[in-house]
Amino acid sequence: MAGIQFQSIRKIFGKTLAANDVSLEIKDGEFMVLLGPSGCGKTTLLRCLAGLERVDGGRVLIGARDVTELAPRDRKIAMVFQSYAVFPHLTVFDNIAFGLQMQSRPRDEIKRRVEDGARLLELSDYLARYPAQLSGGQRQRVAVARAIVMQAAVLLMDEPLSNLDALLRLQMRAELKRLHQEIKATTIYVTHDQVEALSLGDRIAVMQNGRIVQCDAPMNIYDYPANKFVGGFIGTPPMNFLPGVVRVNEGKPIAAVGESHIAPSVALASALIEKNGQPILLGIRPENLALASAQHANTIRARVLVVEPLGSHKLLTVQVGAEISKVSVAPDQRVAPNDDVWLHFDPEKIRWMDAATGDAIHPG
Amino acid sequence: MRVRTESILPYSLLAPTLIFITLLIVVPIFQAFLLAFQTADGEFTLTQFEKMIADTSFADALKFTFLLLIFIVPAQVVLALVMALLIHTRFKGHTFFLYIYALPLAISDLAAGIVWLAIFTERGFLNSGLFQLGLLERPFLFLSYQNLPALFSTLIIAESWRATAIVMVILLAGLQVIPRDYFEAADVFGANTLKRTLFVVLPLLRPSLQNALIIRTIFAFQTFAVVLALAGRVIPVLTGEAYNWYALNRNANIAAAYSTLVLIFTVIATVVYFRLLRTSTAEAGFD
Amino acid sequence: MPSSRFILNRIFLYAVAIALAVWTLAPLYLIALAAFSTKEAVFQWPKLFLPTAFSTETMAFFVGSTGVLDSVKNSIIVALVTVVASLILGAPGGYALARFRFRGKDAIQLGFLISKMFPTAILSVPLAIAFLQMDLYDTLWGVALMHTAMALPFVIIVTAGIFVGVPRDLEEAAQTLGCNRLQAFWRVVMPLTIPGLAAAAIFTFVLSWNEVFAATILTLRNRTLPAQVLSGLSGSPLYYRYAGGFFMILPAVVFIFAIRKYLLNMWGNIVR
Ligand SMILES: Nc1ncnc2c1ncn2[C@@H]1O[C@H](COP(=O)(O)OP(=O)(O)O)[C@@H](O)[C@H]1O
Numbered sequence: 046m047a048g049i050q051f052q053s054i055r056k057i058f059g060k061t062l063a064a065n066d067v068s069l070e071i072k073d074g075e076f077m078v079l080l081g082p083s084g085c086g087k088t089t090l091l092r093c094l095a096g097l098e099r100v101d102g103g104r105v106l107i108g109a110r111d112v113t114e115l116a117p118r119d120r121k122i123a124m125v126f127q128s129y130a131v132f133p134h135l136t137v138f139d140n141i142a143f144g145l146q147m148q149s150r151p152r153d154e155i156k157r158r159v160e161d162g163a164r165l166l167e168l169s170d171y172l173a174r175y176p177a178q179l180s181g182g183q184r185q186r187v188a189v190a191r192a193i194v195m196q197a198a199v200l201l202m203d204e205p206l207s208n209l210d211a212l213l214r215l216q217m218r219a220e221l222k223r224l225h226q227e228i229k230a231t232t233i234y235v236t237h238d239q240v241e242a243l244s245l246g247d248r249i250a251v252m253q254n255g256r257i258v259q260c261d262a263p264m265n266i267y268d269y270p271a272n273k274f275v276g277g278f279i280g281t282p283p284m285n286f287l288p289g290v291v292r293v294n295e296g297k298p299i300a301a302v303g304e305s306h307i308a309p310s311v312a313l314a315s316a317l318i319e320k321n322g323q324p325i326l327l328g329i330r331p332e333n334l335a336l337a338s339a340q341h342a343n344t345i346r347a348r349v350l351v352v353e354p355l356g357s358h359k360l361l362t363v364q365v366g367a368e369i370s371k372v373s374v375a376p377d378q379r380v381a382p383n384d385d386v387w388l389h390f391d392p393e394k395i396r397w398m399d400a401a402t403g404d405a406i407h408p409g
Numbered sequence: 410m411r412v413r414t415e416s417i418l419p420y421s422l423l424a425p426t427l428i429f430i431t432l433l434i435v436v437p438i439f440q441a442f443l444l445a446f447q448t449a450d451g452e453f454t455l456t457q458f459e460k461m462i463a464d465t466s467f468a469d470a471l472k473f474t475f476l477l478l479i480f481i482v483p484a485q486v487v488l489a490l491v492m493a494l495l496i497h498t499r500f501k502g503h504t505f506f507l508y509i510y511a512l513p514l515a516i517s518d519l520a521a522g523i524v525w526l527a528i529f530t531e532r533g534f535l536n537s538g539l540f541q542l543g544l545l546e547r548p549f550l551f552l553s554y555q556n557l558p559a560l561f562s563t564l565i566i567a568e569s570w571r572a573t574a575i576v577m578v579i580l581l582a583g584l585q586v587i588p589r590d591y592f593e594a595a596d597v598f599g600a601n602t603l604k605r606t607l608f609v610v611l612p613l614l615r616p617s618l619q620n621a622l623i624i625r626t627i628f629a630f631q632t633f634a635v636v637l638a639l640a641g642r643v644i645p646v647l648t649g650e651a652y653n654w655y656a657l658n659r660n661a662n663i664a665a666a667y668s669t670l671v672l673i674f675t676v677i678a679t680v681v682y683f684r685l686l687r688t689s690t691a692e693a694g695f696d
Numbered sequence: 697m698p699s700s701r702f703i704l705n706r707i708f709l710y711a712v713a714i715a716l717a718v719w720t721l722a723p724l725y726l727i728a729l730a731a732f733s734t735k736e737a738v739f740q741w742p743k744l745f746l747p748t749a750f751s752t753e754t755m756a757f758f759v760g761s762t763g764v765l766d767s768v769k770n771s772i773i774v775a776l777v778t779v780v781a782s783l784i785l786g787a788p789g790g791y792a793l794a795r796f797r798f799r800g801k802d803a804i805q806l807g808f809l810i811s812k813m814f815p816t817a818i819l820s821v822p823l824a825i826a827f828l829q830m831d832l833y834d835t836l837w838g839v840a841l842m843h844t845a846m847a848l849p850f851v852i853i854v855t856a857g858i859f860v861g862v863p864r865d866l867e868e869a870a871q872t873l874g875c876n877r878l879q880a881f882w883r884v885v886m887p888l889t890i891p892g893l894a895a896a897a898i899f900t901f902v903l904s905w906n907e908v909f910a911a912t913i914l915t916l917r918n919r920t921l922p923a924q925v926l927s928g929l930s931g932s933p934l935y936y937r938y939a940g941g942f943f944m945i946l947p948a949v950v951f952i953f954a955i956r957k958y959l960l961n962m963w964g965n966i967v968r
């Protein structure tokens with residue numbers, strides 16, 4: 046078992062900075078998710094770790110070992126590819142056994158470990174088949190089985206579920222989680238699907254333009270996004286952002302949004318006093334907005350545009366001033382389009398952000 | 410360390426080929442120049458070329474080489490285009506016909522010459538057939554110097570028969586990248602089809618057509634064995650003269666002068682080829 | 697119920713297809729007929745179009761003629777050496793073009809395309825002189841060297857097309873599973889490309905088997921089959937030539953038929 050360290054990794058393709066000074070430390074046995082939109086450099090970072098891409102700067106450590114200059118096979122990693130990369134000319138058995146055969150393990154050990162791996166991924170009945178005779182989901186399992194039988198200290202997965210249909214993806218997600226609890230290998234999992242990231246990760250590293258913009262536990266990422274990008278990328282629907290201006294009244298800061306005033310939590314107050322007169326963004330998730338029948342503290346006037354009953358909740362599209370926001374309310378809430386309502390903001394759940402940089406404002 | 414090997418790997422993989430091609434293609438080309446333009450003691454000279462031009466066969470060789478080119482290349486392209494369009498309709502059994510049409514790919518120009526010799530010779534199959542149909546009373550001498558147009562036609566027929574397959578495969582490969590919407594299998598030879606072929610398919614096929622045209626042009630300069638098999642020395646061609654001067658007259662310098670002339674024509678055709686290829690591939694949206 | 701117009705179209709289509717097939721096949725039938733008959737039948741007037749005079753006499757005469765069997769053996773040796781050499785030399789280059797981006801790649805590819813254009817007619821004369829000095833003149837090695845050089849640009853371009861067809865991921869997966877580059881190639885790329893490479897090998901064989909100009913210029917006594925037939929062209933009886941022509945065509949046609957599935961791909965590649 047081994048932890049992983051990326052130290053100031055740089056990787057340049059022509060003019061594209063695919064990894065821009067990335068540093069990240071992953072603990073032994075941790076399930077780390079790299080999350081970000083397509084093209085942000087997730088795969089590149091993973092390939093730098095695997096040794097499939099050489100870095101233009103920085104070091105990669107696995108355990109205490111500097112592996113920056115080592116070939117993939119010397120890094121003691123196992124990898125699941127997005128395309129699965131199952132060998133078409135080999136049977137399922139030989140695919141899973143491939144890595145063990147390269148290590149010249151004894152025959153009976155290979156057989157035992159392949160069968161164990163196949164059992165774990167419910168492939169026991171397919172060992173004699175060729176990949177062309179398998180479904181997409183089964184091929185994906187072969188790719189996972191082939192990686193885990195290596196019992197490598199580090200398991201890398203590049204969007205392993207992205208080519209599966211929605212139902213299968215849901216099912217495999219849970220299985221991968223169970224698998225990790227069973228084998229406990231340090232895992233790096235690349236995805237652009239934030240639900241996958243939230244569901245699987247011990248921690249999530251959110252990437253944008255070749256940088257890691259935030260790395261934290263899923264609920265922290267969800268509740269306390271480091272900036273507007275993270276808040277907008279995670280959550281369905283994403284966080285709402287309402288523009289306002291900081292006003293300081295008798296030493297107490299508030300955000301003026303239209304004619305309404307929203308007060309910050311006590312902890313943030315001192316940091317906001319310095320920003321008197323500056324534009325800010327109030328980031329708030331749909332479920333942290335509530336409907337109120339009358340004006341209270343921390344309420345804003347809004348008009349309901351669309352009501353979508355989604356079973357477990359109702360999703361409202363409302364207009365606040367010139368902005369459109371999403372609000373999630375209980376399924377039995379009585380509300381109809383064109384209703385004028387008051388939106389109540391839970392002050393503890395508001396993420397205050399600098400309107401110019403998009404960065405969250407932290408208690409001073 | 411790994412970084413190093415990685416970046417030189419492609420070069421080291423290509424190196425043997427590059428060395429080989431340099432030694433056996435690039436160097437000989439320069440030596441051909443030297444042979445053609447140098448005297449025995451290394452002085453620049455044009456005497457070989459003067460001798461070549463003064464040679465009785467030279468003018469004829471030049472004339473017939475270009476005449477062959479003018480007739481053979483269009484004949485091949487038209488015939489190949491018909492075959493390719495036909496196959497591309499994917500009618501039932503089209504693969505079978507494709508293999509038949511492609512068979513001459515495997516046949517050398519020498520063998521093709523001999524095949525048509527059996528047909529055109531005095532007591533050959535053509536004369537026999539015409540005689541049995543009552544169209545001839547005695548054999549017609551297709552391969553005689555007295556019937557130069559007939560002899561010349563046999564060359565065109567033999568070369569068309571052989572090399573049409575090459576052009577067809579090139580065109581068929583080109584047709585395959587054209588979206589199928591442009592074709593309708595149902596009415597291949599209706600009036601609409603002819604229009605569609607002329608105004609839609611042919612322009613789309615232009616890159617492949619140009620490639621085929623120019624590749625065949627370049628190789629038409631090298632027509633040689635088929636001529637030798639059917640016409641002997643009655644119809645001289647440039648490559649054949651190079652062969653004769655070297656193999657029969659043992660004069661490497663004049664042979665090299667002929668070779669150099671072929672090279673010059675080839676280079677001109679190649680330059681034209683890449684000019685056209687570049688614009689056409691850009692238009693067709695290939696990379 | 698298909699319209700009569702449709703049926704007419706079909707009839708016309710098949711008529712053209714069959715006419716073209718006859719145009720292609722009839723000469724092959726006739727040379728076979730001529731090659732398998734008696735010597736007298738070759739000069740018979742008028743000739744018959746059915747194999748009534750079937751005989752192996754002319755064929756036996758050809759095969760028994762001085763130098764023919766040796767030339768066949770020579771042709772096979774030269775072609776095999778050419779196939780092996782050009783694949784061993786060229787396939788790695790094709791792999792490099794298929795897998796790597798590197799400086800000068802476009803120039804090198806262009807170079808291969810251009811070198812494919814240069815006629816053997818130009819190269820043969822200076823090579824003959826160089827081979828004389830190197831004791832390679834009139835040897836099979838010399839001819840095989842020349843044929844390998846001729847075949848290399850073709851082999852490189854075709855094999856590059858074959859290797860591009862193997863997803864890079866497969867090789868990289870093998871590397872993460874304990875292979876070095878060579879092992880990954882050997883265990884994953886090779887098995888997947890064997891059919892394509894075999895087709896390329898056969899095509900190269902045919903290329904060498906058919907080549908006549910260089911083979912004639914570069915040899916004197918150690919002729920390949922086409923060189924043997926060509927050098928005796930004017931002095932030999934007709935039936936000798938017919939048998940020789942048929943003998944040259946037969947294996948080539950069989951080979952091409954064996955790789956028919958790859959014809960389009962290969963030629964498509966060459967043109968690009
Ligand atoms: N081999 C390559 N050559 C050139 N650019 C590349 C290469 N691989 C990745 N890139 C570029 O680097 C950036 C990051 O790519 P990647 O790591 O694949 O993103 P992700 O996996 O997050 O979608 C992209 O802009 C991509 O176009």
Ligand SMILES: [Mg+2]
Nearest residue numbers: 084087088089
């Ligand atoms: Mg990716």
